[in-house]
Amino acid sequence: MKTKVAIIGATGYTGVEFLRLLLHHPEVEVTALTSQKYAGLPIGQVFPSLMKTLQITCEELNIEQISKKADLVFTALPHKTAMETVPLFYRSGRRVVDLSADFRLKDASVYERWYQKHTASDLLGESVYGLPELHRDKIRGAKIVGNPGCYPTGALIGLAPLLKSGLVSHEGIVVDSKSGVSGAGRDVVLESLFCEVNEGVKAYKIFAHRHTPEIEQEVSLLAQKKIGITFVPHLIPMDRGILSSIYVQLNRKMKTEELLNAYQECYEGEPFIRIYPKGKLPNTKDVRGSNFCDIGLSVNESGDRAVIVTAIDNLVKGASGEAIQNMNIMLGYPETLGLEVIPLAP
Amino acid sequence: MKTKVAIIGATGYTGVEFLRLLLHHPEVEVTALTSQKYAGLPIGQVFPSLMKTLQITCEELNIEQISKKADLVFTALPHKTAMETVPLFYRSGRRVVDLSADFRLKDASVYERWYQKHTASDLLGESVYGLPELHRDKIRGAKIVGNPGCYPTGALIGLAPLLKSGLVSHEGIVVDSKSGVSGAGRDVVLESLFCEVNEGVKAYKIFAHRHTPEIEQEVSLLAQKKIGITFVPHLIPMDRGILSSIYVQLNRKMKTEELLNAYQECYEGEPFIRIYPKGKLPNTKDVRGSNFCDIGLSVNESGDRAVIVTAIDNLVKGASGEAIQNMNIMLGYPETLGLEVIPLAP
Amino acid sequence: MKTKVAIIGATGYTGVEFLRLLLHHPEVEVTALTSQKYAGLPIGQVFPSLMKTLQITCEELNIEQISKKADLVFTALPHKTAMETVPLFYRSGRRVVDLSADFRLKDASVYERWYQKHTASDLLGESVYGLPELHRDKIRGAKIVGNPGCYPTGALIGLAPLLKSGLVSHEGIVVDSKSGVSGAGRDVVLESLFCEVNEGVKAYKIFAHRHTPEIEQEVSLLAQKKIGITFVPHLIPMDRGILSSIYVQLNRKMKTEELLNAYQECYEGEPFIRIYPKGKLPNTKDVRGSNFCDIGLSVNESGDRAVIVTAIDNLVKGASGEAIQNMNIMLGYPETLGLEVIPLAP
């Protein structure tokens, strides 16, 4: 019998991506979709791409009803709303993978510095940071998984092997990320209009993006020491994809091949990590629509500085795909179930 | 046991699309890929999007070898080369789905007017025009299927219900098509450079595009009378998709709803045709990556003229997807096998 | 002494385009900008592209104040608002070039069928349809110029030589237009979001676009007989540009060269019309940022049908550039003053 899942907040870009992926998951059935805006409408009317593939009608969010219909719940709500909703599902015994920022940060005071008052801080101890490549074991038994932000996913997969192995200086780490526009969601704002974004590129929220504390929490865990990073996001005229270029100082001289070996070793057996050979570098286009995180890197001639580049699809490995990967782990399914999607290129 | 298939000319955009789709086909195994340019290279090195998903190395085209490895062959070669290659597979008893223009036109003299001398015209009688929605029964037993061009697919699916039912005048039919750039293939030519295409739109080959005789052959069959059409292709700055806007004069006055009913009836049970309700129109974005052909239409107030709009992904329903649909029919598999791909949106 | 002009509604895309062009006009000085939304802000803060080029602050619309500051007024307001504002300037003796639809249609009842009640219909007789290539003489003395819509500009320049010369059938004329996204303005709506538009193409408002009556009014004038056309607009993923493909039945057999000659003759001396030689077709990219309208065409082999293609920049020849051309005519300046802008390519 299939596991029943509900998607709360189903009509953003992560919502439609959940459906695209889950409809091919052999062990899961989507039994409920909620949407404040589109309640009452069949999902195929909200997203014509889903016509003739799925016959579910969006409904209003009713915790009791949804809890009856679903064993596991994906919450794709804005932060704050998530914090009010997730505890209700938790108390009704449903496991939750939450895509907001509300259950990612372990320290409520950090959350409150970057966001607002946390009204469910008692549950932060219950929640696990859902980056499978780092926390697979804890995710298995988690009641609440705080699914990582899109930028932190690419940054942390790129940084983890360096920090685990103590290969890099903790000072001066720079993460320069370039994101497609779907990362901003489906909110109707001037900044996301076609003519404002197309044929341009800009940095935004330098030193001020809310994914910064999330990256810093996890790199500090990896380094077993509180460390800071410089993180700057950029907006690129394309639908999907995040490329993160990571700049580090090496603690000892090495060659590109050596560093590649360290990455190969660290990610041995990881189904979604693809490491490029020397001289090749990833392109977000080659992961589009898939749950892959591609990695390429280079060490300079003098052997003391390295650049690591990671590429993900922000809506898949950076959101819905990673959430399904987490669900697979929580439910004891093979981790790749429903996620063996080959990238769409070109 | 799975059916073994080979892809001849595997390293163009239709080639990589075949692989993306066939890797999830439960009854088919890709056993050989040929490429003149990349022979000897693992496919994952040619297309990084395929890394870690498929371990096949491109080989040179050797008819004997490939015939041993494959029960059915997809030929994705330029016209002329196709005409020289397909007969060899045919004679070695292999069924072929050919993606070139060489086996689409029934009349060799028409072919020779638009292309060049036909050196395998004796096989034109063996070949079936591979548009399943029109020729499903003949495709079933075909030895050679001439897979339709991308433009004809969208045009013919849009025109068929009108012509079958005798609803439209045979005079003055206009097909105005807008195509993404992948339709031009992966050839390295000035006209396909990013900076030449991006932020512009143009018509090309007015009255002179080689897909014209193909459309005219099939509409004449449908109308049971030789008829001509005005077909103009346009190039649009996007990767994939063809939108065809079809302009016709109606033979009797009717309303949009009536015409929609005629389309519903004509395409009853067709798994890949989606007809939009009155007031809604398709967007190529909503079929991207899928084998769907979406249709919308409108009749004018006076009830005598109609516009029909069809949207396809030129690499799927307009090429590799349709070829796989044809293969499914030829092999007696459910027609949708391997093709239940949900569009990638956004 | 320079002529003083004001721009009413200066902070949409046509507003910023006015400024880009007028700042290089040797005989004109922009003395006032109004904006409901940005009143009080220097224009360089609204549009960073204008930083360091122009020091004007947006103000609220006050007819009396503006009339003191300006000899001629460009009104770039939504329809209905325009209808309320233009008469006030008219009565204060200011000449107006209005970019809304409110002063384009001669017949108030047609306006009311497509828009709403017309509250300034008494001024329709005063107003001239501002397509210089058709109405140059009347524009010269006009008090109010109704600047053409972007689609009508490209359609009418393409159709005029055919209708003037009686070369084409009045039946079955089709105009299939493809527009960049700036044509939809800077309104913050879901349909204009980057991820909704990018990598897709769609038709919209078939038989229902409000530019239809405007095109029909002018073609009927040219044909000296009431005629209808089929007009279908499409949205293309690019910032600027409209390509219009026009499909007609010829009244007598002719060759491409003959038809080209008719166009050459008709547009002899027109500074902004460029006619392509046989075998060449225009691309919107080659007019971007300029006031040119490029024309290419082809007649079919049997000589009875023709396709004409026109390319304009919707924000220049389709809006602000044409308005400045009208202003030059009204003020007796050389028509090309301030408009000798070379297209930006690539």
Place this chain on the structure above:
Amino acid sequence: MKTKVAIIGATGYTGVEFLRLLLHHPEVEVTALTSQKYAGLPIGQVFPSLMKTLQITCEELNIEQISKKADLVFTALPHKTAMETVPLFYRSGRRVVDLSADFRLKDASVYERWYQKHTASDLLGESVYGLPELHRDKIRGAKIVGNPGCYPTGALIGLAPLLKSGLVSHEGIVVDSKSGVSGAGRDVVLESLFCEVNEGVKAYKIFAHRHTPEIEQEVSLLAQKKIGITFVPHLIPMDRGILSSIYVQLNRKMKTEELLNAYQECYEGEPFIRIYPKGKLPNTKDVRGSNFCDIGLSVNESGDRAVIVTAIDNLVKGASGEAIQNMNIMLGYPETLGLEVIPLAP
């Protein structure tokens, strides 16, 4: 009397950009264009955007002939070819602004490490690095100007105030640049095809891009000490623009406002530098088509690290516009002549 200039290699993207800008230059006349590929063709046939604006025919490169026709020569040739051509013009007494890499590096051995043997190293002493904001005085009298690379222009304008003032550590400087596709020129290569570039972003030539030694030469001059930088270029799906994000460690704690003041002071009076107020950051879209270099920056909370972002149009300030700026300086014209172009937005 106007100065006569020739453009050698006029049919690449920098060539057409020269023409777009020079046609409005009041003191300059373009008297010759050379093109190996298009010799004999009127330029309007090579670039339809230039139809009706300029009547010059491309010719083969003949040093003697060109020297007769032109007082100053812009050479837009590939490196190596430039090195063979520039000396010939030099010897015939013509001043040259060279857009290749051949006359930028002062140290022939550095050139030879990154490129190939230098056959005109005797002229390196004659040549001046053409970044006006750094070397205006020397440019004035120069016989040969080595016009900067596109990446170095944005990087150096961003770094100069920091290095001049001694505000930053010389260790660990990172320049992460994002470029539009026109930066790769008009060469017909697979990597520049629309479908290879669109909807993707990638890094390339990490630690290996040939603009690195050029940046290092100039920062070392500014710092009066040999220093290295980490420079990584990225390719972005847009036509024009380079955004450079520069990461530095500050030598003493400061606030964003203080650092902004240092930039204001350093670039006081510079006509093409626009500095954004605190909280605002540049977008390449807002400089498109213009010679501006926009700068924004931010210092972190602890005051020890800063990020500076610069935006240029790679074909204008990063190539032809800067070359014209250099020409104006060399000829004693006002520096902004012909370059007062307002950015095209959207």
